Amino acid sequence: MAVNYTKVPVREQDPKVRATNFDEVCLGYNAEEAVAEAQRCLSCKNPMCVKGCPVNINIPAFIGRIKEEDFEGAAKEIAKYSALPAVCGRVCPQETQCEGRCVLGNKGDAVSIGKLERFTADWSREHNIDLVEKAEPKNKKVAVIGAGPAGLTCAGDLAKKGYDVTIFEALHKAGGVLSYGIPEFRLPKNEVVMHEVENIKKLGVKIETNVIIGKTVSIDELMEKEHFDAVFIGSGAGLPKFMNIPGETAMGVVSANEYLTRVNLMRAFDDEYDTPVRTGKKVAVIGGGNVAMDAVRTALRLGAEAHIVYRRSENELPARIEEIHHAKEEGVIFNTLTNPVEILTDDEGWVSGMKCIKMELGEPDESGRRRPVEVPGSEFIMDVDMVVMSLGTSPNPLISSTTPGLDTNKWKCIVAEEDTGLTSKQGVYAGGDAVTGAATVILAMGAGKNAAEAIDQYLSE
Amino acid sequence: MYKIIKKQMLTPTIYEMEIEAPRVARSALPGQFIILRIDEKGERIPLTISDYDAEKGTVSIVTQAVGKSTMQLMTYNEGDSIADFVGPLGCPSDLCSESLDELKKKKIIFVAGGVGAAPIYPQVKWLKSKGIKSDVLIGARNKDLLILVDEMKEVAENVYIATDDGTAGFAGRATDLLEDLVNNQGKEYNHAVVIGPMIMMKFTSMTTKKLGIHTIVSLNPIMVDGTGMCGACRVVVDGEVKFACVDGPEFDGHKVDYDGAMRRQTMYKTEEGRAKLRYEEGATHKNGGCGCGGDK
Numbered sequence: 001m002a003v004n005y006t007k008v009p010v011r012e013q014d015p016k017v018r019a020t021n022f023d024e025v026c027l028g029y030n031a032e033e034a035v036a037e038a039q040r041c042l043s044c045k046n047p048m049c050v051k052g053c054p055v056n057i058n059i060p061a062f063i064g065r066i067k068e069e070d071f072e073g074a075a076k077e078i079a080k081y082s083a084l085p086a087v088c089g090r091v092c093p094q095e096t097q098c099e100g101r102c103v104l105g106n107k108g109d110a111v112s113i114g115k116l117e118r119f120t121a122d123w124s125r126e127h128n129i130d131l132v133e134k135a136e137p138k139n140k141k142v143a144v145i146g147a148g149p150a151g152l153t154c155a156g157d158l159a160k161k162g163y164d165v166t167i168f169e170a171l172h173k174a175g176g177v178l179s180y181g182i183p184e185f186r187l188p189k190n191e192v193v194m195h196e197v198e199n200i201k202k203l204g205v206k207i208e209t210n211v212i213i214g215k216t217v218s219i220d221e222l223m224e225k226e227h228f229d230a231v232f233i234g235s236g237a238g239l240p241k242f243m244n245i246p247g248e249t250a251m252g253v254v255s256a257n258e259y260l261t262r263v264n265l266m267r268a269f270d271d272e273y274d275t276p277v278r279t280g281k282k283v284a285v286i287g288g289g290n291v292a293m294d295a296v297r298t299a300l301r302l303g304a305e306a307h308i309v310y311r312r313s314e315n316e317l318p319a320r321i322e323e324i325h326h327a328k329e330e331g332v333i334f335n336t337l338t339n340p341v342e343i344l345t346d347d348e349g350w351v352s353g354m355k356c357i358k359m360e361l362g363e364p365d366e367s368g369r370r371r372p373v374e375v376p377g378s379e380f381i382m383d384v385d386m387v388v389m390s391l392g393t394s395p396n397p398l399i400s401s402t403t404p405g406l407d408t409n410k411w412k413c414i415v416a417e418e419d420t421g422l423t424s425k426q427g428v429y430a431g432g433d434a435v436t437g438a439a440t441v442i443l444a445m446g447a448g449k450n451a452a453e454a455i456d457q458y459l460s461e
Numbered sequence: 462m463y464k465i466i467k468k469q470m471l472t473p474t475i476y477e478m479e480i481e482a483p484r485v486a487r488s489a490l491p492g493q494f495i496i497l498r499i500d501e502k503g504e505r506i507p508l509t510i511s512d513y514d515a516e517k518g519t520v521s522i523v524t525q526a527v528g529k530s531t532m533q534l535m536t537y538n539e540g541d542s543i544a545d546f547v548g549p550l551g552c553p554s555d556l557c558s559e560s561l562d563e564l565k566k567k568k569i570i571f572v573a574g575g576v577g578a579a580p581i582y583p584q585v586k587w588l589k590s591k592g593i594k595s596d597v598l599i600g601a602r603n604k605d606l607l608i609l610v611d612e613m614k615e616v617a618e619n620v621y622i623a624t625d626d627g628t629a630g631f632a633g634r635a636t637d638l639l640e641d642l643v644n645n646q647g648k649e650y651n652h653a654v655v656i657g658p659m660i661m662m663k664f665t666s667m668t669t670k671k672l673g674i675h676t677i678v679s680l681n682p683i684m685v686d687g688t689g690m691c692g693a694c695r696v697v698v699d700g701e702v703k704f705a706c707v708d709g710p711e712f713d714g715h716k717v718d719y720d721g722a723m724r725r726q727t728m729y730k731t732e733e734g735r736a737k738l739r740y741e742e743g744a745t746h747k748n749g750g751c752g753c754g755g756d757k
Contacts, residue, residue: 170688172498172505172545180690210547212688216484240692242702249695249702249721251728258691266505266685273502274529276729349724396689398707 005108008037010115015329019300022184022269025326026090029112031071034119038066040104041111048101049113054446055153057081059098059113066116075124078117079131083156083200084149084445086125086192087178089118092442093320125195132202135162140459143168143228144205145213145399148176149441150234150432152200153448154455159203161456166228168211173265176236177441180265181257183294185301189264214398219406219428230455232421233414233430234448237438238396242389243286247343252278252351256285256295256390263298280304280386284354286340287390288312291438293323295388296332306332307384311339311359311372337361337372341379343387354382392438399434413437421451422458429455462542463497466519471608475525475576476535477511483518485548491584492554492679492711495520496687498545499537504530507684509580509656509710510549520548523579523608550687551710554584554654555677561591569595570642570650570674571617572635572665574657575602578609580679581656586616594618596648600635600661604628635661636668643672650674655714659726663719676714680705682725696722 011027065074094114102110147169240255268277283299288310300306344353358378361370407424421429431447467479512521597617622630623638631638642648669676685691694705697718
């Protein structure tokens with residue numbers, strides 16, 4: 001059979017329509033499209049794609065089942081490795097992972113592995129496929145801190161091995177960044193996220209919400225008084241960074257975390273909910289990462305003229321290409337090589353504009369990217385009434401400062417062994433953003449998975 | 462779900478609720494706060510802890526019905542449950558971490574403005590349990606707005622009352638009474654804890670500065686998560702941006718930028734106002750009131 005170098009296109013909501021609603025942008029493959037796309041997979045003897053996957057999903061195996069139209073078999077194949085396939089199929093940066101290694105990509109389009117994973121997970125959900133495997137109870141208790149991607153993965157894997165697992169979540173809802181951070185239009189909450197959380201509960205995992213480790217109860221108390229034999233910390237990123245420029249505490253300046261939490265977790269876009277959110281008429285989102293894209297596309301949907309303001313050039317934007325592409329299609333305006341220097345306010349203290357300076361690219365810095373330098377005398381005023389800061393986060397000290405014996409590095413991230421997640425404290429493991437600083441959902445899942453393996457070994461000794 | 466064990470109306474609009482939350486009750490200390498959510502569609506409301514009982518597993522809060530959510534909560538009764546109750550949040554009062562010897566050297570006055578008496582009560586009670594005496598000054602607009610006076614008398618050495626209209630105690634503002642105590646009645650203080658509306662904390666701090674009394678205030682800005690994640694509660698203290706939820710809620714009263722903090726408190730006023738109208742009058746205010754856009 002001739003090799004097909006062209007992928008089956010995926011259906012999406014029309015950009016003009018979707019810019020006004022919070023429904024999912026990508027509509028995904030139907031069964032016919034999925035089978036056609038699966039047939040492009042060469043089933044390599046030495047599959048490179050698997051090496052690109054942080055949780056080592058046997059990709060050719062599940063795609064093989066799709067070719068045979070055995071979608072249930074495909075779902076079971078993925079379930080061996082991942083508890084969150086409907087999430088990963090939507091938010092993983094496949095272009096730099098599995099799809100980035102696909103041999104077809106050398107001459108044409110890589111196989112759309114992410115879209116196939118999503119199809120499989122959605123089909124399995126719609127057909128109520130039971131993916132739960134029960135193991136013999138081991139009579140050992142593990143506490144998992146944080147119900148985000150790292151914690152859910154670690155908890156799911158440990159439950160499958162027979163451990164008694166409780167997840168402690170600080171917010172009122174499980175999911176972590178999947179619930180508060182990533183918008184509905186990329187990752188439907190009730191349909192997709194809550195379904196995957198329910199699947200993890202079906203494995204026997206208990207989730208206790210409204211418990212802040214380091215405030216409500218400490219790690220030492222969990223181990224000594226509540227008799228947990230091991231702890232996994234997957235508490236996520238933490239405190240939003242600001243620029244420290246004049247005017248930053250003005251009304252109408254918010255962090256991307258606050259903005260997205262109000263809209264996603266607290267559903268401010270839905271009139272049924274009491275959550276207030278400022279919509280703004282002209283919104284500038286400062287930053288160029290995936291979170292910035294989520295924030296700017298949210299502002300657009302809330303009815304604003306939405307801008308990205310980024311100090312380097314478009315080539316350096318750290319966001320996924322697909323997200324940038326979607327943002328542009330929807331009408332987001334990109335102001336690159338632009339850096340805010342002051343936020344201007346009106347008499348009442350509301351944002352009335354933003355003073356910016358033009359930048360140009362100079363010599364490469366330590367990250368290898370060309371350093372942006374100010375163009376003297378190029379200051380100008382941008383007409384905005386709301387500013388969203390999306391500059392990354394710094395680690396939350398709540399856990400490290402209340403857990404004696406838990407080491408942190410100079411960036412205040414928890415120190416953990418890369419392969420196992422073991423921290424400086426016996427029986428305590430960590431992974432995800434709390435260790436690496438802000439990264440991706442799938443890397444956090446990989447860390448949760450490795451830690452589950454290491455905790456199993458530790459508790460089996 | 463978190464059950465309301467006891468509810469008491471302190472005035473027609475101020476109410477106290479004792480809520481079953483064993484984990485919070487075990488860890489709570491004076492000065493800390495909680496966040497609650499009434500139901501699945503509610504806001505997250507930060508409220509200072511007014512009392513706690515680790516053995517009973519309960520935490521008490523006092524609040525005034527001012528917005529949609531606090532009005533809705535007021536309709537809840539003993540036996541009803543609310544969806545979420547998380548804490549204790551923020552740092553405990555600095556007093557809790559000081560040695561007994563240090564505490565004994567302090568001559569402490571608590572100044573409460575209105576509902577501010579509620580978060581002051583556990584601090585006074587805690588000090589008494591350590592054998593430390595303290596005075597309390599409660600100020601309110603009129604006698605009907607005074608709360609927890611009898612409770613406070615049980616734990617404080619002296620309780621002084623000031624009402625703006627003179628219907629109870631000293632006729633005048635709390636600041637006037639404080640100056641009178643120090644300047645005319647021979648009272649001596651070297652540590653003040655001031656809790657109340659932002660404007661009251663601003664002016665009381667100005668008075669204590671004049672009187673040379675070290676002053677702590679407790680801020681209650683807008684918050685979402687309460688764990689440092691959102692940064693909504695940022696406030697400028699001594700020229701530096703602080704997060705009230707993790708760095709506070711207590712700060713040096715002489716270093717807070719009150720005007721900035723007061724402005725930020727009004728940030729969601731229109732949105733909250735809309736929710737309140739919707740609650741009182743039904744869904745007639747969708748899409749921005751009359752449509753003229755004047756409320757935007």
